[in-house]
Amino acid sequence: MRNFRILLGIGALFAANIAHACKECGGLGKAAWIARELEPKASQLYPNAPIVEYSLDVTETTLSPAGKPVRALTLNGSVPGPTLRFREGDVARIHVNNRLANEETSTHWHGLLLPNLEDGVPYVTTPPIRAGESRTFEFLLKHAGTYWYHSHTGLQEQRGVYGSIVVEPKAGIPARTDVSHIDREEVVVLSDWTNENPNDVMRTLLRGSDWYAIRKGTAQSLVGAIKSGYLKDYLNREKSRLPPMDVSDVAYDAFLVNGKPRQRFVARPGETIRLRVINAAASTYFYLNSAAGPLTIIAADGIDVAPIHQKRLLIGMAETYDVLVTVPESGAWEVRATAQDNSGHASLFVGEGAENAAPAPGALNAYSMNVALAAVLDQLDDSGELTDAEALAAESDRPLPPYKRLKATVPTTLPADAPVREVTLKLTGDMMRYLWSINGKAIDEQSTIPVKKGEVLRLVLVNNTMMHHPMHLHGHFFRLLMPDAVDPKYAPLKHTVDVPPMSRRIIEFYADEDRDWLFHCHLLYHMMAGMARVFSYPAGAELTPADATAVATATPAKTPAPGTASLSKFTYRPALGEHAMPHTYAWIDGSVQSHMSMGMGTIQRGRDNLNLMWETGWERVEKTEYEIDATYSHYFNPRWVAFAGYRLTNMMEGHDAVIAGATYRLPYMVDFTTTLQSNGDVRVALAKMLQLTTRVGVMARAEYDTAEKFSWQVGASYTLTKRFSAISTYDSDYGLGAGVGFRF
Numbered sequence: 001m002r003n004f005r006i007l008l009g010i011g012a013l014f015a016a017n018i019a020h021a022c023k024e025c026g027g028l029g030k031a032a033w034i035a036r037e038l039e040p041k042a043s044q045l046y047p048n049a050p051i052v053e054y055s056l057d058v059t060e061t062t063l064s065p066a067g068k069p070v071r072a073l074t075l076n077g078s079v080p081g082p083t084l085r086f087r088e089g090d091v092a093r094i095h096v097n098n099r100l101a102n103e104e105t106s107t108h109w110h111g112l113l114l115p116n117l118e119d120g121v122p123y124v125t126t127p128p129i130r131a132g133e134s135r136t137f138e139f140l141l142k143h144a145g146t147y148w149y150h151s152h153t154g155l156q157e158q159r160g161v162y163g164s165i166v167v168e169p170k171a172g173i174p175a176r177t178d179v180s181h182i183d184r185e186e187v188v189v190l191s192d193w194t195n196e197n198p199n200d201v202m203r204t205l206l207r208g209s210d211w212y213a214i215r216k217g218t219a220q221s222l223v224g225a226i227k228s229g230y231l232k233d234y235l236n237r238e239k240s241r242l243p244p245m246d247v248s249d250v251a252y253d254a255f256l257v258n259g260k261p262r263q264r265f266v267a268r269p270g271e272t273i274r275l276r277v278i279n280a281a282a283s284t285y286f287y288l289n290s291a292a293g294p295l296t297i298i299a300a301d302g303i304d305v306a307p308i309h310q311k312r313l314l315i316g317m318a319e320t321y322d323v324l325v326t327v328p329e330s331g332a333w334e335v336r337a338t339a340q341d342n343s344g345h346a347s348l349f350v351g352e353g354a355e356n357a358a359p360a361p362g363a364l365n366a367y368s369m370n371v372a373l374a375a376v377l378d379q380l381d382d383s384g385e386l387t388d389a390e391a392l393a394a395e396s397d398r399p400l401p402p403y404k405r406l407k408a409t410v411p412t413t414l415p416a417d418a419p420v421r422e423v424t425l426k427l428t429g430d431m432m433r434y435l436w437s438i439n440g441k442a443i444d445e446q447s448t449i450p451v452k453k454g455e456v457l458r459l460v461l462v463n464n465t466m467m468h469h470p471m472h473l474h475g476h477f478f479r480l481l482m483p484d485a486v487d488p489k490y491a492p493l494k495h496t497v498d499v500p501p502m503s504r505r506i507i508e509f510y511a512d513e514d515r516d517w518l519f520h521c522h523l524l525y526h527m528m529a530g531m532a533r534v535f536s537y538p539a540g541a542e543l544t545p546a547d548a549t550a551v552a553t554a555t556p557a558k559t560p561a562p563g564t565a566s567l568s569k570f571t572y573r574p575a576l577g578e579h580a581m582p583h584t585y586a587w588i589d590g591s592v593q594s595h596m597s598m599g600m601g602t603i604q605r606g607r608d609n610l611n612l613m614w615e616t617g618w619e620r621v622e623k624t625e626y627e628i629d630a631t632y633s634h635y636f637n638p639r640w641v642a643f644a645g646y647r648l649t650n651m652m653e654g655h656d657a658v659i660a661g662a663t664y665r666l667p668y669m670v671d672f673t674t675t676l677q678s679n680g681d682v683r684v685a686l687a688k689m690l691q692l693t694t695r696v697g698v699m700a701r702a703e704y705d706t707a708e709k710f711s712w713q714v715g716a717s718y719t720l721t722k723r724f725s726a727i728s729t730y731d732s733d734y735g736l737g738a739g740v741g742f743r744f
Contacts, residue, residue, distance in 0.1 A: 145302025
């Protein structure tokens with residue numbers, strides 16, 4: 001009973017931590033929400049504007065774009081949803097009907113400048129849409145261009161809730177780009193597709209699994225480094241305690257263009273087609289190129305730019321580009337969207353006849369540190385000063401986005417008399433734990449950045465990780481300030497920017513809105529793991545000098561109970577809701593072998609874990625021995641984890657005891673753990689995992705216990721599937737054995 005009470009206390013400690021994270025803060029209540037909904041809508045504010053009306057039904061169905069029938073969410077029965085077409089100056093009236101049985105949903109109108117209430121981020125700007133209910137969005141179309149819409153609820157975007165938006169310029173307004181005649185246009189929505197449940201994908205990422213890299217053949221290994229000639233880089237990375245570089249987190253079953261792996265547009269020879277390209281993928285950058293020759297870029301993120309040519313265009317999640325392709329005299333010509341990690345592609349063919357394939361990008365070298373630092377070197381080049389032809393000739397096989405060469409068609413300078421405030425935001429994270437953050441803190445730990453209306457906010461985005469991050473700002477366009485760019489006066493306007501590994505981007509925007517606007521990584525799983533903030537305009541308050549340099553901290557809100565999504569019951573909590581709540585996932589990772597069993601079950605929420613670790617052996621001992629540790633642990637950073645709990649054991653010289661300790665990561669990714677017991681015993685241990693080949697891993701562990709003295713273990717495993725491995729270990733206490741490793 002005493003042991004049970006101790007274990008119950010550990011659970012209570014974990015629950016108390018969750019309760020603290022769920023503590024409700026102040027904010028607008030039900031009356032304020034109702035007041036906001038009763039404010040004049042766009043159709044009332046602009047009574048002479050044409051109203052263009054659509055209805056979108058969010059439904060559940062079964063689709064099989066990768067050959068296997070799986071559960072998907074659709075808009076009006078399809079993935080992607082329908083293209084919504086407007087003209088600048090129209091009032092959009094869009095009815096979103098949630099036909100799901102048990103899920104809330106939402107719709108964000110990505111890239112459009114609209115009233116805060118219509119932005120569609122649940123619990124931040126807009127009430128969520130409960131199952132069986134509807135919401136009507138109304139807003140004026142203030143600017144032309146290529147945009148899109150998607151769910152901002154959970155992982156619904158990965159499951160299919162997205163579509164395209166096209167806003168034509170006002171009638172009689174000439175195009176601001178000097179381009180040749182355009183015969184017609186087509187919308188191209190790129191996306192990634194997994195046959196797995198996205199929640200299982202998230203769980204796999206959170207537990208630090210290498211399965212997706214193994215499946216794609218991109219997992220780094222000692223033998224791979226030797227074969228590629230980059231052993232020194234590999235060892236230097238391990239010495240620096242950096243995880244392997246990976247340009248994509250997930251192994252996808254298909255990449256899609258307009259919902260299919262292959263599409264064909266009928267076109268006549270000589271036609272010039274405007275492709276409105278939207279990257280609606282959850283976590284895939286695409287290289288876009290054409291068999292018909294270089295692409296002509298005429299717009300980025302919906303805004304016209306001076307035309308430039310690019311052989312291969314890297315387009316991040318949530319970015320849009322308008323490109324021109326001219327159909328050659330005969331044949332069908334591929335416009336190819338290749339996943340940045342080369343794990344697959346989607347194909348669009350224009351024209352009729354024999355197919356002409358677009359060249360694939362060269363192999364990705366995941367071992368070279370120079371490749372990882374390519375963006376740093378790119379900042380030092382002078383491509384912005386080259387002519388279009390010179391830049392085209394100098395373009396690398398795997399280029400970064402052509403930001404230095406993008407030039408707005410009209411000056412984009414901000415008010416000269418506005419005060420300028422610079423804020424540095426470091427993009428941080430741990431790939432192995434899959435905790436993503438800004439300035440070392442996830443959104444549940446630090447949620448808001450104060451912004452004063454009338455100021456220019458200049459953001460220095462510093463990427464301290466080994467992955468690309470597409471950062472998106474709601475409710476604003478920002479100027480992208482690139483070193484050695486064409487002309488700072490004509491800095492391009494964007495709403496999403498790629499920040500490459502170990503590099504930086506500088507953006508600035510004029511704060512002319514109010515209320516709260518989300519800023520986040522548009523790699524869906526990174527956002528859900530914490531890489532987000534809310535730019536918050538104080539209601540009727542001036543920023544103090546202290547405010548101007550500090551980042552406000554908001555207390556996370558309680559997870560809404562079922563049935564609280566309707567306006568009559570919904571309570572507004574700024575910067576909160578699911579975007580500011582750490583999510584809870586559980587898994588078990590262990591093995592059963594001929595001589596012993598060991599493993600750990602985990603419940604993880606943000607930085608906190610409940611762990612149940614076991615080791616039991618039956619060979620070379622008189623009776624089956626066991627040691628079970630039930631602990632609560634807290635992750636501080638990639639190097640430090642502290643834990644406390646209780647140990648149950650029947651091992652010789654062992655004692656049941658309260659335990660506490662910490663794990664520190666040494667160079668070469670060696671974990672050093674110290675454990676103190678309430679009876680005075682001390683244990684120290686060293687452990688190292690090493691990926692020998694893509695599927696073969698080896699491990700070694702040595703520990704000294706003041707009661708049980710010295711013990712050690714070595715082993716090897718071969719990954720068979722996501723769930724199972726073949727494993728063999730030699731243990732100093734239990735001898736040699738073999739069996740099966742499992743992960744659920």
